[in-house]
Amino acid sequence: MADEKLTPRSENYSEWYNQVIQRAELADYAPVRGCMVVRPYGWALWENIQQSLDRRFKETGHVNAAFPMFIPMSFLEKEKEHVEGFSPELAVVTIGGGEVLEEPLVVRPTSETIIGYMYSKWVKSYRDLPILINQWANVVRWEMRTRLFLRTLEFYWQEGHTAHATAAEAEEETLRMLGIYADFAMQDAAIPVIPGRKSATEKFAGAAASYTIEAMMGDTKALQSGTSHFLGQNFAKAFDIQYLDQNNELQYCWTTSWGVSTRMVGAIIMTHGDDQGLVFPPRLAPIQAVIVPIYRNEEEQGKVMPVVEKIRSQLAAFRVKVDDRTEVTPGFKFNDWEMRGVPLRIEIGPKDVEKGTVALARRDKPGREGKAFISQENIVSAVTGLLDEIHISLYNRARDFRDAHMYDPKDYNEFQEVVQNGWAFSWWCGSADCETKIKEETKATTRCIPLDQPGGTGKCIYCGQPATEKTYFARAY
RNA sequence: CGGGGCGUGGCUCAGCCCGGCUAGAGCACACGGUUCGGGACCGUGAGGUCGGCGGUUCAAAUCCGCCCGCCCCGACCA
Structure with a gap:
């Protein structure tokens, strides 16, 4: 149950973020530091994200599987860059069944190694390729500083792992999946993203090249919202993933990996939320429309509820909830569901029963501006149309916000200024030296080198x- | 790991400096009633080893020591 006002975003963005997550019951702190419990409402959002992505994976020929959570420590050590990158944040199991293990087991921080090991067993011939497997899993990275959804010790994600015969094929796959992430972000999450390549210092440990979709949050900080890696032959060589080609010659595979995590939930919260609370994009919202019946006594209730039921059944194609709680007032419910980000609210009271109307209020426009009375007969088309409209308006609003905080500074002085409250799109020579100095002096890091170059x-x-x-340079989460 | 803050009913906190009878408030919760188209109100009630351990004292939520945990800000990261 919500109590009164949230901390306004402008006053303290991170406080707003923490409060809205807990009050909307998306997640709660677990008894272990840095871990979270994803509550049913938050998980429902994640499930919708999963479905949207999974559908796209299947459409492009991928299949799901499940690999173990425990990985022999020695696997990690087979790829030099990989182990260097991940060793500081590994959770390691040293005791099992009361006995000290002969070899410690790493709780997977990501699964390139164990999947690479399996692929080496499975791949013999060019006829076995490509392998296009995805898994939905939890992973563990022992982070210093954690935030709900954005960075927790354990998080949920999908990780795709593919093996190909040629570099060109693997590169194509890497970019195909990046495109799928961008499409998902824009079409379903209503988040404008910039696809691009990571700099050498920002790329995945063990990758030949990393690609990312970068999004601007409501405080102008950047969030890496999905990554796709071209792994070259690094893991194929470390794990001996080889095949015989048409000429009966032994060749190393080319592999890729790509992932989107529960961080996406944080992206949705921070992209669309406002001072009233969450604003969920209609195509992912666990509840797309909430019906609030309004009555003062049993007689009115008897007239209103049949209409509520009728409207609900007409809207069976949508995710609709009827809020029939009697212990709180309609006014409370309005605020409650707004805080929880439900895109549409349908009010049905005695006056509506009389006139054959309902009141329709859209979450993205506050107060009267977003409220309209429509005929009950038109409810299906009105809801269909409004959900699409809200999606578009959320996307446009986020894009306009981003563009309004996007700069092309003339010199480094101006650069330093603009990255304090926005992104800079600047020429960069590519040297890690400049990158490091910029980071030290401004806290802004390279976010990505966009595919789309001027x-x-x-x-x-x-x-x-x-x-x-x-x-693109920006301060980032 | 450095800096800051904080641990007192489910939540937010007061009380602590300056020790003293039965530990308080608001919200939430339960019951009853009046309410209900933008966060209702009245009444009654339930709920607490004051983070843990040790010390000082006739007496500790309060003073002292140690430990544990969490949040926020930094260095590292999906």
């Missing part, structure tokens, strides 16, 4: 050396 050349925003690509 063309031409320029001078590095930091050192002035010739640069061939423009890069």
